[in-house]
Amino acid sequence: MARFFRSRQDPQVRDEKLEEGLQRSRTGLFGQMSALFDREEITDETWEELEELLVASDVGVETTFGLVEHLQDRVETEKLRRPSQVRQALKDELLLMLTSLPPRRQEPPNGDALLVTLIVGVNGVGKTTSIAKIANRLRENGANVVIGAADTFRAAAIDQLEVWGERAGVPVIAGAPNSDPASVVHDALTAATSRHADVLLVDTAGRLHTKYNLMEELRKIQRVVTRGGNTRIENLMVLDATTGQNGLEQARKFAGTVTLDGVVLAKMDGTSKGGIAFAIVKELGVPIRYVATGEKIDDLAEFDARAFVDALWS
Amino acid sequence: MFESLTDRMQGTFKKLNSKGRIAESDIDLALREVRISLMEADVNLKVAKQFIADVKEKVEAARALESLNPTQQVIQVVNEELVELLGSTQSKLETAPSPPTVYMLVGLQGAGKTTHASKLALYLRKQGARPLLVAADVYRPAAVKQLETLGASLNIPVHSEGTQVAPEQIAANALREARSNGYTHVLLDTAGRLSIDEGMMQELERVKVQTNPTETLLVADAMTGQEAVRVARQFHERLGVTGLIMTKMDGDARGGAALSIRSVTGVPIKFIGTGERPEAMEPFMPDRLASRILGLGDMLSLIERAQSAFDERQAEELERKMRTATFTLEDFFNQLQTIKSMGPLQQLVDMIPGMGSAMRGQDVQVDDREMKRIEAIIQSMTVAERQRPDLLKNGKRRKRIAAGSGTSVADVNALLSQFSQMQKMMKQLTSGKMPKIPGLFG
Numbered sequence: 001m002a003r004f005f006r007s008r009q010d011p012q013v014r015d016e017k018l019e020e021g022l023q024r025s026r027t028g029l030f031g032q033m034s035a036l037f038d039r040e041e042i043t044d045e046t047w048e049e050l051e052e053l054l055v056a057s058d059v060g061v062e063t064t065f066g067l068v069e070h071l072q073d074r075v076e077t078e079k080l081r082r083p084s085q086v087r088q089a090l091k092d093e094l095l096l097m098l099t100s101l102p103p104r105r106q107e108p109p110n111g112d113a114l115l116v117t118l119i120v121g122v123n124g125v126g127k128t129t130s131i132a133k134i135a136n137r138l139r140e141n142g143a144n145v146v147i148g149a150a151d152t153f154r155a156a157a158i159d160q161l162e163v164w165g166e167r168a169g170v171p172v173i174a175g176a177p178n179s180d181p182a183s184v185v186h187d188a189l190t191a192a193t194s195r196h197a198d199v200l201l202v203d204t205a206g207r208l209h210t211k212y213n214l215m216e217e218l219r220k221i222q223r224v225v226t227r228g229g230n231t232r233i234e235n236l237m238v239l240d241a242t243t244g245q246n247g248l249e250q251a252r253k254f255a256g257t258v259t260l261d262g263v264v265l266a267k268m269d270g271t272s273k274g275g276i277a278f279a280i281v282k283e284l285g286v287p288i289r290y291v292a293t294g295e296k297i298d299d300l301a302e303f304d305a306r307a308f309v310d311a312l313w314s
Numbered sequence: 315m316f317e318s319l320t321d322r323m324q325g326t327f328k329k330l331n332s333k334g335r336i337a338e339s340d341i342d343l344a345l346r347e348v349r350i351s352l353m354e355a356d357v358n359l360k361v362a363k364q365f366i367a368d369v370k371e372k373v374e375a376a377r378a379l380e381s382l383n384p385t386q387q388v389i390q391v392v393n394e395e396l397v398e399l400l401g402s403t404q405s406k407l408e409t410a411p412s413p414p415t416v417y418m419l420v421g422l423q424g425a426g427k428t429t430h431a432s433k434l435a436l437y438l439r440k441q442g443a444r445p446l447l448v449a450a451d452v453y454r455p456a457a458v459k460q461l462e463t464l465g466a467s468l469n470i471p472v473h474s475e476g477t478q479v480a481p482e483q484i485a486a487n488a489l490r491e492a493r494s495n496g497y498t499h500v501l502l503d504t505a506g507r508l509s510i511d512e513g514m515m516q517e518l519e520r521v522k523v524q525t526n527p528t529e530t531l532l533v534a535d536a537m538t539g540q541e542a543v544r545v546a547r548q549f550h551e552r553l554g555v556t557g558l559i560m561t562k563m564d565g566d567a568r569g570g571a572a573l574s575i576r577s578v579t580g581v582p583i584k585f586i587g588t589g590e591r592p593e594a595m596e597p598f599m600p601d602r603l604a605s606r607i608l609g610l611g612d613m614l615s616l617i618e619r620a621q622s623a624f625d626e627r628q629a630e631e632l633e634r635k636m637r638t639a640t641f642t643l644e645d646f647f648n649q650l651q652t653i654k655s656m657g658p659l660q661q662l663v664d665m666i667p668g669m670g671s672a673m674r675g676q677d678v679q680v681d682d683r684e685m686k687r688i689e690a691i692i693q694s695m696t697v698a699e700r701q702r703p704d705l706l707k708n709g710k711r712r713k714r715i716a717a718g719s720g721t722s723v724a725d726v727n728a729l730l731s732q733f734s735q736m737q738k739m740m741k742q743l744t745s746g747k748m749p750k751i752p753g754l755f756g
Contacts, residue, residue, distance in 0.1 A: 056359045058539035061350055123562060123590070124424030124535065153590070155463035156456040163455035177463075208565040240424060244356030244539025246567035267423065270508050272541040295423075295453070 042083055047072065050090075058275035060245050063282065067093055091309055097278050098305035102285045114192055114231045116200045119264075120218060120254055121238035123206030126266035128157060130238050130292050131203045132164030133300035134264075138199055139170055146197040148188030149174035150181040150221065151205040161203055167297050171195070181205065181217065182224045189228040209253030222258050234261040236289060239276070241268045247276035248283060255284050262289030265303070269293040323347045323385045341373055344388050348608070355568030355607045358543040361577050369395045393604055400573060400600035405557065405582035410528045414446070414492040416500045418525065419559075420518055420549060421533035423506030426561035426587055428457060430533055431503040432464040433587065433595040434559075438499050439470060446497040448488040449474035450481040450521065451505035461503055468592055471497075481505070482520040489525055502527070509548035518553055529556045531584065534575055536563045542571035543578050550579040561587035564594070570607050641740055643700040643733060647692045650685060687721060691729050694718030706730055 047068055054064040067090075074080065074089050119131045131147060138145045147165055149172055151157040158174045165172035173191045175184035185202055192200040204221065207214035225233045235258045239247050254260055265274050268291050277288050288303040323344050345366050352362040373391045409415045417434065419427045428451070435445040447465050449472060451457035458474045465472035473488040485502055492500045504521065507514035522530065532546060532555045549555055558579075560572045563586040572583055583598040635641045692700060694715045699705050706712055706726075716723045 052359055055353055056540050058356075058541075061353050122537070122565065124426055126424060154460070155467070156460035159459045160454070160456035208562065210564070210566050240535070240537075242422065242535070242539060242541050242545075243537050244542075244567070244571065245354055246356070246537040246565065247539075249566060250537075270422070270541065271510060271544055272539065276539065 040083070041081075042075070042086055046083070054275065057273035058244050058247075059273075060248070060276060060279050063279045067097075094278070095305060095309045097282045098288070098309065101281070101287055112230060114189075114197060114200055114229075116189070116192075116202065116225045116228070116231050116233045118202045118204060118218075118222065118225070118233065118235045118258065119238060120204050120235060120258065121206060122208050122250055123154075125206070125238045125240040125243075126264075126292065127151075127206060127238045128160050128164065128203055129295065130264050130266050130290070130300070131161070131201050132168050132170075133292055133297055134290065135165070135170040135201050136168035136297045137300055138201075139168060143198040144196060145170045145199045145201065146188065146192040146195060147172045148185055148192075148200055148202040150184045150188070151203050152177055152179050152181050152184060153205040157203070157205070164297070182220050185221050185224050186228070189225065189231070193229065209250045209257075215253065215257045218254075218258055235259060236262045236264050237286075238264045238266050239274075239280070241265050241274035242270060242272040243276060245276065245279075248279045251280045251284055251286060255286060260284070260286045262287050264288075264290045264292060266292040269299070322351075323388065338374065341370070341388070344384070345370060345373065345392075348388070348392050351609050352570060352573075352607065355570035355609065356537075356539050356542070356574075357570035357607065358540055358574035358578075361543065361574045365395070365399065365573075365577070389608070389610070393608060393610070396573070396604040396608065397600045400576055400603055401582050401598070405584050405598070407557070407584060408528050413496075413498045414489065414500045415498065415529075416489065416502065416525045416527040417529045417531060418502040418504065418518075418522065418527040418553075419531050419533050420504050420553060420555070421506060422508065422535070422545060423454075425506065425533045425535045426559075427451075427506060427533045428460050428464070428503050429590070430559050430561060430585075430587055430595065431461065431501045432468060432470070433592055434585075435465075435470045435499075435501050436468050436592050437595060438501075439468075443498045444496065445470060445499040445501055446488060446492050446495075447472045448485060448500060448502045450484050450488075450502050452477040452479070452481055452484070453505045457503075457505065464592070480520075481517060482524045485521050486524045500525070509545045509552075515548075515552050522553055529584075530554060531557045531559055532575070532579075532581070533559045533561060534571060536560045536569040536571060536586075537565065537567040538571040540574075543574045546575040547578050550581065555579060555581050557582055557584040559583075559585045559587065559595075560598070564588045568607050568609065569603055572603055573607055641737060643692055643695065643703055644697075646733060646736070647689065647700070650689060654685065687719070687725065688729055690719035691715060691721055691726055703730060703733060 051064050051068055054067065055061060059067075071086065071090055071093060074093075075086060078089075080086050080089060117134075119127050119134075121127050128151070135145050135147055147161060147170055149158045149161045151161070152175060155177075158172075158177060162172050162174065171191075173184070173188040175181075175187060181204065188200055188202065202221070202225075204218065205214075207218070209215065222233065222235070225231055235254075237251060237254045237260050239250065243250070251260065251263065263277065263280060263286055265277055265288055268274055280286055281288060288305075291301050291303050293299045293301075348369075349362050349366050352365065353359060357365075369392055372395060373388055376387055376391045407417070419431050419434075421427050431447055435447050438445045447461055447470055449458040449461040451461075458477060462472050462474055473484070473491055475484045475487065479487075481504065488500055488502070491497070502521065502525065504518060505514070507518070509515065530553050532549050534542065534546065538545075546555070546558075558572070558575055558581055560569065560583055563569060575581075576583055583600075583603075585595050586598050586603075588594045588596055635645055695706075699711065699715075706715075709723075712723050712726045712730075716726050719726075
């Protein structure tokens with residue numbers, strides 16, 4: 001079976017666990033898609049069913065229509081007759097959608113710079129849990145990691161992160177509840193620098209992308225980081241895999257506020273397909289970086305587009 | 315971005331009109347547009363299909379075929395059906411024959427159970443009840459602490475036993491505490507879980523047996539996609555859900571999940587969550603959600619917000635000033651403050667039917683920052699200047715204002731010319747001649 005993800009540590013063990021969680025996401029509708037192309041010939045019905053399957057996986061009407069139209073063009077011009085050829089073409093298109101990314105902004109190489117990763121997203125998507133998993137992953141890979149607890153708004157968010165920090169073996173720098181998140185980030189920067197950390201992961205409060213003031217707050221936090229001396233910044237948005245079409249709007253607004261360097265697709269252990277990821281990558285050129293599956297500290301994998309698309313037919 | 319449903323359907327019918335008569339197959343085309351709109355709103359594919367099949371007969375019966383404005387006809391019928399399906403009346407929370415009444419909150423991770431348990435407690439207390447919150451989420455780190463903190467800030471008692479006791483035991487103990495201390499309502503905050511997690515679902519069944527809740531409330535995120543149906547069905551089958559709370563409705567998700575869940579479970583939507591503050595929870599209004607799901611805008615909410623922001627005396631005064639053309643920059647400033655108190659501009663614009671999508675398409679900026687700049691400019695004027703803009707013909711004054719507000723003289727000029735146009739418009743308006751306003755909203 002095609003391997004879904006690349007893993008650095010204990011690939012065997014980790015993959016089995018992830019496979020288990022991801023299996024649920026994969027069978028079901030995308031599994032049906034495979035059956036769709038095992039038929040004798042391509043008919044109008046095939047196309048319609050394909051559209052429905054994509055929409056049912058949260059890929060979205062617009063993306064689906066675009067994809068199917070394009071595929072139909074290819075069938076015409078390349079004279080594809082056999083369903084298996086169309087399947088391959090669909091696979092190619094899906095993969096292309098996930099991989100044809102504009103070049104990312106290139107920071108000048110600087111070995112000493114502290115990498116500051118802001119974790120952003122709407123409420124309840126799994127930011128705090130994801131940050132713990134990422135911290136654990138980085139630490140296992142030998143990085144010196146510090147977590148900044150800048151969600152000073154949600155009750156007990158700091159306590160939650162401190163529990164996770166202990167589990168991950170990563171120090172957590174926190175301010176007082178309801179204090180200014182930007183000042184917490186400032187303190188965390190100082191602490192990370194004095195500890196000679198490689199990475200500072202910053203947990204931010206959940207905020208709906210439609211709330212102007214809260215988005216401005218995020219901008220302010222980013223400013224604190226960019227002025228924080230020898231740092232380079234990267235922003236990851238956590239997206240709940242059960243999210244529907246609003247996921248694109250979320251990513252668009254966050255990208256417009258702080259520039260997004262990637263998406264963490266969380267809660268992929270449910271039955272949802274995370275299909276909105278296609279639209280996010282295609283429309284905004286923001287790559288999917290990690291996939292998170294469960295409530296344990298190592299339920300995280302780096303995203304691999306080819307394996308992801310291959311796995312749709314496994 | 316897609317155009318609004320109204321625009322799209324009008325496009326469909328325009329093509330048809332040129333052919334002359336509207337046939338049954340044309341209705342199918344129009345309903346196809348409705349179906350697409352529903353799916354864009356995250357209504358489940360099968361639910362959308364079924365809904366369209368059900369509504370088709372009614373649309374035909376409504377003689378949309380002969381109507382002069384078939385778009386409005388179809389939309390009206392569809393809208394009515396949608397309201398009906400979402401629940402034509404408001405649904406209240408049931409109470410147990412003898413206290414305490416138990417409400418159990420269940421749902422996926424991150425839906426907003428803990429937040430809404432505390433919102434619900436506050437809501438009940440405002441109605442004179444004595445609620446007790448129960449921290450039965452022993453899994454998520456600091457979930458107990460979160461509920462305790464929320465309870466403390468609202469001054470509502472929280473029953474908690476740490477994380478080493480089984481949730482059903484905690485719930486049973488809480489019920490005992492409620493009985494002996496005269497609490498009228500017990501609100502069980504349970505851990506988020508996947509509906510396919512057998513062990514965790516069994517745990518909820520045990521909690522339910524222990525406490526016999528009057529309401530089992532499924533808390534669901536308004537942004538949920540196609541899977542909402544499956545999740546809701548599974549929770550409903552296992553636990554017999556009695557009501558829904560749709561959360562995060564203050565975002566810009568169209569909220570089709572609510573329709574999906576409602577139609578597969580038949581369970582009423584009781585509340586919607588509209589913000590992070592403890593009082594941001596409202597009774598559910600089916601007509602509003604219907605237009606939102608269809609992408610028709612939400613005029614009702616806009617009007618309500620305007621009503622709560624403007625007081626009547628203020629409005630009368632404003633009208634008098636407009637009539638007598640004595641509307642000053644000072645009044646303009648006050649008006650801006652009032653509009654600001656209604657919420658972010660973009661959100662207001664989105665509530666106007668058709669406007670949200672129209673503006674998104676054109677990438678028109680409805681910018682709260684622009685508003686701040688205007689404020690800064692007016693605030694940098696003297697009282698006399700605000701009342702007599704003609705004083706500002708003096709370039710020195712404009713220079714001073716630009717410096718004081720951190721803007722440029724060009725910005726000040728732009729504002730002044732806008733303002734003078736506005737005054738002219740008002741004169742025309744109040745003299746009964748409705749001017750055509752070019753460029754307004756694009």
